Amino acid sequence: MPAEIGHAPYATPLVEYLVANFRSVHVVAVREKIFPRLAEDCWLLFADEAGGHTDGIRFSRLDRFTRGEMPPAVSELIPVDEWRVRWRGRLRPFLLPPHVRDIYRRAAADPRSARLGEVAKVRIGYVSGANRFFHLRPSEARRFAIPDEFLLPSIRNSRYLTRQVVDDVDIEHWIAKDEPVLLLRIPPRVRVPAAVQAYLDTSDGHRARASYKCRNRNPWYTVPDVRQPAFVLTYMSGKSPALVVNAGKCTCTNALLAVDLRSGMFQNGDGFRGRGLSTAWDSPVGRLSCELEGHPLGGGMLKLEPGEARNVVLVPSKAMKHVESGLLNEGVEVMRRWRHVA
Numbered sequence: 001m002p003a004e005i006g007h008a009p010y011a012t013p014l015v016e017y018l019v020a021n022f023r024s025v026h027v028v029a030v031r032e033k034i035f036p037r038l039a040e041d042c043w044l045l046f047a048d049e050a051g052g053h054t055d056g057i058r059f060s061r062l063d064r065f066t067r068g069e070m071p072p073a074v075s076e077l078i079p080v081d082e083w084r085v086r087w088r089g090r091l092r093p094f095l096l097p098p099h100v101r102d103i104y105r106r107a108a109a110d111p112r113s114a115r116l117g118e119v120a121k122v123r124i125g126y127v128s129g130a131n132r133f134f135h136l137r138p139s140e141a142r143r144f145a146i147p148d149e150f151l152l153p154s155i156r157n158s159r160y161l162t163r164q165v166v167d168d169v170d171i172e173h174w175i176a177k178d179e180p181v182l183l184l185r186i187p188p189r190v191r192v193p194a195a196v197q198a199y200l201d202t203s204d205g206h207r208a209r210a211s212y213k214c215r216n217r218n219p220w221y222t223v224p225d226v227r228q229p230a231f232v233l234t235y236m237s238g239k240s241p242a243l244v245v246n247a248g249k250c251t252c253t254n255a256l257l258a259v260d261l262r263s264g265m266f267q268n269g270d271g272f273r274g275r276g277l278s279t280a281w282d283s284p285v286g287r288l289s290c291e292l293e294g295h296p297l298g299g300g301m302l303k304l305e306p307g308e309a310r311n312v313v314l315v316p317s318k319a320m321k322h323v324e325s326g327l328l329n330e331g332v333e334v335m336r337r338w339r340h341v342a
Helices: 009-021 079-088 098-108 140-142 168-176 196-199 203-209 275-281 283-291 306-310 325-338
Strands: 024-029 044-050 058-064 076-081 120-124 153-154 183-184 231-234 243-246 256-261
Touching: 009 024, 009 079, 024 325, 058 079, 076 079, 098 283, 098 325, 120 306, 140 196, 196 203, 243 275, 275 283, 283 325
Parallel strands: 024 058
Antiparallel strands: 024 044, 058 076, 120 256, 153 183, 231 243, 231 256
16 A cells, blocks of 8 residues: 555545454554655555454554565554544554653643644745746846835745744845845736836736636736745755744745734743744654654655644643653654655
């Protein structure tokens, strides 16, 4: 089976079917690639005694597949109700040793803790429909005399996130390098100045307006969903997803996630305001939660969809003092090994 049986949305109804129709269901997770030439990680599935049902999923963790008597020894018997309710139909958390999983679960259950979606709105960035046309280099903006009020600094991908904060220093650096980071932002129902109209009427502009996204919006040159979020979050990451403070009030493309704190949602105190959110994100609980809620891609990448990001557990720094961070950090390394991070 694709290793996606451990996390993909389609895996839940599949496993539900299996436990309802077989007396024995055994999933074998294999860390090293069974088929080295394939990008896809594969696990093994054994379903036996059709016509029965089971209340437990047999689960085995193997570093590598070796020839021999199969199926292998069971590492853990997972109650179906625990898989279904506590882990929301995901098998990936069972790659962790039970004691690490238990520490994480207790931290998540702490009344001072919260899921990211409870304290913040998480949305994808804007889709321009014609990136080359709508993102200008400073030299291009000067050449066409585009007024500053129609230009907004944009974080186009995670390459621009080199620190825990993006501020005016970063923007000045991008401008000095003449990077294409100025989004042409023309609000609807605004009179378009002659200089901007001249840019819209270039050959690149005519090509852009014929693109699918542009020709299906009115006016075609108004990029929707342009926000200046409080934080930007990497969508696909190598070692770990980064939650970066947007002190420069930039916007961001759909290669990143836009995160804004909810107002009036601080029943647990102010532990997640401002930098407190970044601190909780970078804590051992936050890092492990990213591994458990996100899902691996080829090449060691971790993808965090908006819905997955909303489920990441955050523990305020005061509560972290009572959490066994060392074991949680070991859990992070275990999960990274399973997604082949060098």
